[in-house]
Amino acid sequence: MKFTRVFAFMALAGLAGSAYATNGYFSHGYGMKAKGMGGASTAMSDDAFGGANNPASMAFVGNRLDLGADLFSPRRKASRTGLGPFDGSVDSDSKYFLIPEFGYNHMYSPDMALGVTVYGNGGMNTHYEGGQIAAGSCGATAGNLLCGSGRLGVNLTQLIVAPTMAYKIAPNHSIGVSPLIGYQRFKAEGLQAFTQNNISSDPANLTNRGFDNSYGYGVRIGYMGKITPTVSIGAAFASKMKFGEFDKYKGLFAEQGGFDIPENYNLGVAWQATPVFLVALDYQRINYSGVNSINNRSTNMAQLGADNGPGFGWQDIDIWKLGVEYKYSQQLTLRAGYNHGDNPIEARDVTFNILAPGTVKDHATLGFTYTTASGNELTMSYMHAFKNDVTGTSILPAFMGGSPAGTEKIEMYQNSLGIQYSWKM
Structure with a gap:
């Protein structure tokens, strides 16, 4: 009963909104332990977030429940x-988001x-107040930065539930699979x-249509191996999550409202250098090029929604x-920890990315875990993403029948503070 209530709370809270935009629009890490280490987690087995990191790690986790925000x-x-x-x-007024996480693992058998x-x-959660452009330029009243009326912005929330099964194919080697169910x-x-x-x-299904919903699916598979008493390796691959179209925005997104989650994969190694000191290194690749609505150039000579x-x-970006x-x-x-990722946005696409300025590249993190007398754990993490900007020529005049002109700049920096409590069972 406790598990059911916690799961229901997490699902409902997840729908309240998410705004990660650290590695593109992926989080720099999943689970507070990983977040305190710059996101390095592929070869680690410290918590029940394998469904987001490496499903194979769950075979080494034991019985536990992790609840964080x-x-x-x-x-x-x-x-x-x-x-x-x-x-x-203009600055975005959307500045604070509470983002929950949940993980549960049960050892059905020793293997x-x-x-x-x-x-x-x-990551595409922006809110710019209107009235930034002088009256008479976009119409009778002052317009927003993209020459529309009223406030300007987008709000994207993605919630993923990853049931996970992991199996030890040998005492120190495991494989795992997580079907990915998305909303x-x-x-x-x-x-x-x-x-x-x-x-x-x-054009009737492009803006100011309220929220639209869609559901999707995919799969994540993984391997983890303890190749020596002090060295572990891991690898995981997540397929593209195919979602239904946003019908209310089929005149905005390519493929008549298509918006999938791109495929991604990660490789990792962890070295227990001494009994008290461990170093972990991950490489991740996110292939945004597999999703037209995200990857297509904003300068494509075609209609929005086509x-x-x-x-x-x-x-596509690489992350260390x-x-x-x-x-x-x-x-x-x-x-x-430290996390460095490529910036997915090029100068030619600055105008569209006023809506989603996912520009940050470098992140520094700190964290700790305190183990209570009962064996349960309290974990906290902090992340700072350093300011980065992209500057390019505005294509706004081109949409009004002219030629690109003027200079636009988008910029962002971030902070996050997380807490997690873990029950060992």
Whole structure:
């Protein structure tokens, strides 16, 4: 009964909103232990977040329940110069998000684990107040930075439930699989300018339509091996999660409202250098190119909503995650990490990415775990993503029949503070 209630709470809380935009729109890590180590987790087996990291790790986790939440604070800004009355500068008012996580694992036998991980993705959560562009430029009243009326922004929430099975194929080697069951919702506001001049294939379903929902599926598979008493390795692959279309926004996203989660894979190694000091290194690849609505260039000469219609122009990215762990005492373990990822946004696509300025590349993290007398754990983590910006030529005039002109800049930095409590059973 306790498990059922906690799971229901996590599912409902997850729908409240997620705003991760650290490695593209993926989180830098899943589970507070991984987050304290820059996200390095592929060769680690410390908690029940294998469904988000490496399903094979659950075979070594034991019986446990992990419940956590992150207070995530992204700071986004967009500006334009060189276009006279179309110039402006505005900060996103969406600055704080509470993002829950949940993991449960049960050793069905000494060699088989059954569990579930619940986690979220996001990153396209912006809210810019209107009135940034002078009246008369976009219409009778002052417009927003993309020449629409009222506030400008998008809100994307993705919740993923990952039931997990892991099996030890040998005493120190395991494989695992997690079917991925996804729910997402989306809304856009303030894009009225793109409903004009035959820009969209379906202008009635492009902006200010409220939330729309869709469901999707995929799979994550993994391997983990303890190749020596001090060295572990891991690998995991997640297929593209195929979702139903956002019908209310089929005039905005390519493929008539398509918005899938891209395939990704990760490799990792962990070295227990001394009895109290561990180093972990992960490599991750996210293939945004497999999702047209994310990868298509914003300069594509096609209508919004078409198969080859303009998108956000996000490129595939490589990510490196380095973490260290120091066992200060029997009760206290300290962590630190660094995460470096490519910026998926190129200068040519700055205009569209005013809506989703996922520009950060470098993250520093800290964390600790305190083990209570009962054996349960309290874990906290902190992350700072350093400010980064992208500057490019505005394509806003092109959508009004002119040529690209003026300069736009999008920028972001982030902080997050998370807490997790874990019950060992």
